Amino acid sequence: xxxxxxxxxxxxxxxxxxxxxxxxxxxHALARGGFAPVYAxxxxxxxxxxxxxxRTLEQICRAVDVACVLYFKEVRCLQRSAAAVCLLRDNGIPxxxxxxxxxxPFCAHAWVEVRGRVxxxxxxxxxxxxxxxxx
Numbered sequence: 001x002x003x004x005x006x007x008x009x010x011x012x013x014x015x016x017x018x019x020x021x022x023x024x025x026x027x028h029a030l031a032r033g034g035f036a037p038v039y040a041x042x043x044x045x046x047x048x049x050x051x052x053x054x055r056t057l058e059q060i061c062r063a064v065d066v067a068c069v070l071y072f073k074e075v076r077c078l079q080r081s082a083a084a085v086c087l088l089r090d091n092g093i094p095x096x097x098x099x100x101x102x103x104x105p106f107c108a109h110a111w112v113e114v115r116g117r118v119x120x121x122x123x124x125x126x127x128x129x130x131x132x133x134x135x
Contacts (some may be wrong), residue, residue: 018063020103023067061119102128
């Protein structure tokens with residue numbers, strides 16, 4: 001039915017709706033098993049080539065921001081960043097989840113980088129946190 005109208009399953013729903021769905025997936029993984037399954041999902045998420053979709057980095061990051069506002073509970077940095085990485089990679093954008101820590105007071109934080117540029121947080125976030133891992 002979707003193909004009859006020239007729509008693929010990936011483009012049939014608004015991008016913010018897809019972002020909400022990805023937030024649900026990541027939130028479910030966090031509730032079931034904590035950090036490990038979320039990390040594994042992002043690490044193993046396929047890095048697709050651009051297959052003709054014209055979603056831009058800015059459109060995807062904005063959709064994730066909108067989805068975070070619409071989400072039924074507070075979205076923390078790991079959930080938001082993991083969802084953004086999956087959506088970006090699904091649209092052919094080579095995104096990385098970055099996990100950083102601050103030594104004093106101890107605090108951990110997650111953000112997304114594309115080609116070394118922070119895309120879903122303040123650009124200077126890398127100055128406040130020591131990078132522990134990228135995936």
